Amino acid sequence: MTTPDIDHDFLASARRTLLLEQNALRDLCERLDAPFTHACQHMLACRGRVVVTGVGKSGHVGRKIAATLASTGTPSFFVHAGEASHGDLGMLVRDDLVLALSNSGETAELTALLPLFKRLGTTMIAMTGNTSSSLARHADVHLDVSVAQEACPLNLAPTSSTTAALALGDALAIALLEARRFSPEDFALSHPGGTLGKRLLLRVEDLMHTGDELPVIRQDARLSEALVEMTRKGHGFTCITDNTGRLVGIYTDGDLRRTIDRHGDVRQLIIWDIMTPGGRTIGAQTLAAEAVRVMEDHRITALVVVDDRHRPIGLLKMHDLLRSGIV
Structure with a gap:
């Protein structure tokens, strides 16, 4: 050479x-x-x-x-x-x-x-x-x-x-x-371990928190009860439901700071009067990738998962999506 x-x-x-x-x-x-x-x-x-x-x-x-x-x-x-x-x-x-x-x-x-x-x-x-x-x-x-x-x-x-x-x-x-x-779904079935497979196969129900992990209180509860629920579940907010169990609003850590600024004695406040009405929701069958888009579009870090009667059945956080590899 x-x-x-x-x-x-x-x-x-x-x-x-x-x-x-x-x-x-x-x-x-x-x-x-x-x-x-x-x-x-x-x-x-x-x-x-x-x-x-x-x-x-x-x-x-x-x-x-x-x-x-x-x-x-x-x-x-x-x-x-x-x-x-x-x-x-x-x-x-x-x-x-x-x-x-x-x-x-x-x-x-x-x-x-x-x-x-x-x-x-x-x-x-x-x-x-x-x-x-x-x-x-x-x-x-x-x-x-x-x-x-x-x-x-x-x-x-x-x-x-x-x-x-x-x-x-x-x-x-x-x-x-x-x-x-x-289809993309067919492709994902051959690639379940890859990022694409996760984006096309994982649904909200696969990642959401359910049961006792879900923070929920009634709309006529006092703020003190909401704070106990938020502290016990540790997700930074709680769902608010009406007498039929339908979601009517949410109350977050940010709401608490604003409540303290506006009110003197907050112990006897009713959550209905100070909650954020509505709240961003998503269905359990929705692709997890769509949940990422919703969170990014609205600059939020959690979504309430509701059933067809708008009753909260789960909670999905950005941390769950990061941990799953979707993001």
Whole structure:
């Protein structure tokens, strides 16, 4: 290996690489035709799983494609072609569909599996850069991901070709997602541990304080009773209800400071006379992300959760949303 050139124009090299890969994607886009539609139709009709397989760089790309398919509504997993010949092919069943990746289309580990795919009657889609290769000829559908030139100046390291294969895998996944009418809620079900999943799955009822944690007093109670309830529950306010249990107002720590400023002796005051009428409310089935928006819009840190009769059934605080990872 020769001595590295520390004065090399790295930016020029990067721009050349990106332009070559951009050209490869443009050519791929212009070349898309009926086989892509046929591949999507086969995958959409598949009653099993899409089993993606490959070796080397194509294997790495295949892993990513399988992961993207699985997270967007197409059940899929990756099997290394080399391991498939040594037992992992047992993961494949007749109703599955194989998506095989090989730039040359002659990868020995993949071509060795062709008779087994035929024996199982498994539909095979090949993604190669060689339309006359063994994989292309034996596939039910062949997707041409050939490139005019690798970004590697030696035209050896898989660069433009892997970018094209990866992009076509994304195109398959998104075309299927749209055909399935895959919704944000569907996506969240595949990502329950992520922030997006939490924003789309968590509802107010999953986070709210209920039962004895909920501070509530009647509208004819004295201020002293309200203060006891607020202190005992520790949320900084209490709900005020009428004789039927409907929410008519709230009383907060801020209200208490204003009451002391305006009145001398506060011990005998009736809460109805000094409460804040109404109060911001939300339903238990509302998405927690919507609760965040309401709190931010009105610059408040808590919401009363009410039922369809406007009776308080819970309490949601910004702290609960922060702790859950929604914010």
